[in-house]
Amino acid sequence: MPKKTMGAKKIAFAFNSYGLGHATRTLPLVQAAIERGYAVYIIAYGRSLAFLRRELGNTVAKYFELRDYSFNRVFRKKGFSSRRFLLNSPLFVKEVLDEHRAFLELHAKYKFDLVFSDSRMGIYLPNRPSYFLSNQLKQSTARATWLGEIFTENYMRRVKKHFTKFIVPDTERNSISGLLTHNFWFLKKKDVEYIGILSMLKKRRTKKKLDYFISISGPEPQRTVFEEKVLAELDALQGQQTVVTLGAPEKAGYHKKIGTVEIFGLLNRRRQEEMMNAAELIVTRSGYSTVMDLAELEKKALFIPTDGQPEQEYLARYHKALGNNHVVRLKKLDLRRDLAL
Template sequence: MDLNAYSKTILIAPLNWGLGHATRCIPIIKALQDNNYIPIIASDGIALELLRKEFPYLQFLELPSYQIEYAKNGKNFKWKLFKSCPKMIQAIYNEKKMVKEWIKKYEIDGIISDNRLGVFSKKIPSVFMTHQLNVMTGNTTWLTSKMHQNIIKKYTTCWVPDFSTKPNLTGALGHLEKTNLDIKYIGPLSRLHKKQTEIKYDLMIILSGPEPQRGILEEKLKIEILRYSGKTIFIKGVVEKNQIKEQIGDVTYYNFMNTRQLEQAFNESDKVLCRSGYTTVMDLAKLDKKAFFIPTPGQYEQEYLAKKYKGEGLVPYAEQDNFKIENLLEIENFKGLPQIDAVLNWESLFQVFEKK
């Protein structure tokens, strides 16, 4: 490393939709530092709080909230999202103005936006990261996909955290039959590493995603777990100022965990019960863990992935309302996700910020 070289400043901005977008940005932030870039992190809500805990020494900026909320009834998810569109559009407009000011104020040289639609500039290299080139919304998938692709088109390039060829993890979500977009498949991203450790827990439950569905599933599983005979670690996915640990019978509850603790917990667990969110999928593949999925009701992306993996004989799933703890016995009949150990060429990826 040339100690006299100018260190470029990169704004990295994950969407605050659960914790997945924030956690998959952790390896990118570390890679930026390793390659002599200065990251500035911008987000809102629990995504921002989680990254503050991971990188307390970095600079943080707060973006306006998209105010994304799930409906209590999954069937109303699309309608709830549609109703929130005016607030979301206003937030995107506001973040565009803020980013324009920040580029001058903090002398930002490049942007990485993980699904934040207003974090973009024509004046500096701007990367959009997503695993959803197609945005599934039932009978309106064609429209939402086209709209999303038009947004991606304005960016310098688009990073998709998956493989370009089969077998891959995203299927139709992250692959287009024909496109003029500048897409780079960078390989799956995970902040976690597989370790040879003693198995301490028969089951790990890890929750994520926006309210109220995260809380609804937590309450359901607290009841279901009473009929489970093994040792369980239960991570609620609620980021708060202080970590809280609670032991009730054979279940150890945590409100949240940092990366090091979560990595240890995953490695010490035999099986995992979780949402079928894509960041969790990448973690499971990296750690070679068998799992059972409960997709978020009404979220087409998670429902698509759960059906895809079950159809391929990899991971079983159940709808949230129908899940019973006995369903976990099905795990033994499935192969589990294929273990991935992709080595990302960060130096090559970051060349986008070196172009004049």
């Protein structure tokens, strides 16, 4: 954690609920704060909150359920809708303002010493150290790359005015996030601190051997579309030792075996670590938290980026160019063919 956090007694950790990745990647920082004796307060929503409760239990001073952003409005089963995003932009701005007012009310009661916000723009304090963790300080798209970079980085420069510093879970050199957190147009070196890869997983030897580990994740309804696609192709996996996790906290107790394929509703950190270490190949989304896990475990993957999500599309292209992974669109996924590549 940044050196400036060492004097804090009460730390408010806030998590974006857009997928589980924000919760999984920041979990090591939360655990480190608890181990050092800080009083930790968790602000999250939905599946992210359920995951954090499951992992942290009563080691946290208090949990707060605070809704963040309605990005599900811009996703449909076919993917991202630019038109819906533009139409809903005023709502998203209002949601940021509303969460900031709600957080100020919490602060008035609990008097936080420090704020650590994982991609929640309204969770900050004007008179306390407030850090914003992000792996995309600008956006790079397949088309009009430099225009997208300038526009999005300029927006993040405005966000930076509310925060002490941007915290980036990557290294300054040999980056795994590429242009998303490097080669800035506007941001200064003092604005950004690179803290290295954050992963709740560790590389370990395991007696268990798997051919494939398939991790289903992402925001709804795209997570369900991914799940339906994989489950419809289970025949292609027969004869191969395979574990599928559905990434759904509400299905945490679900377990089913179909031939050589085991399906789990959700895996805790220990079991996720075991399965990923055991697998020869991992089939997964190309979210940044997953990219960090793969780098930590030194694993290859078949990436299936969420349609219309520029970060995942860029990371999939970037790591394919580095020779780390294969990439396929969900609508073109054919497990029998793609796993043979």
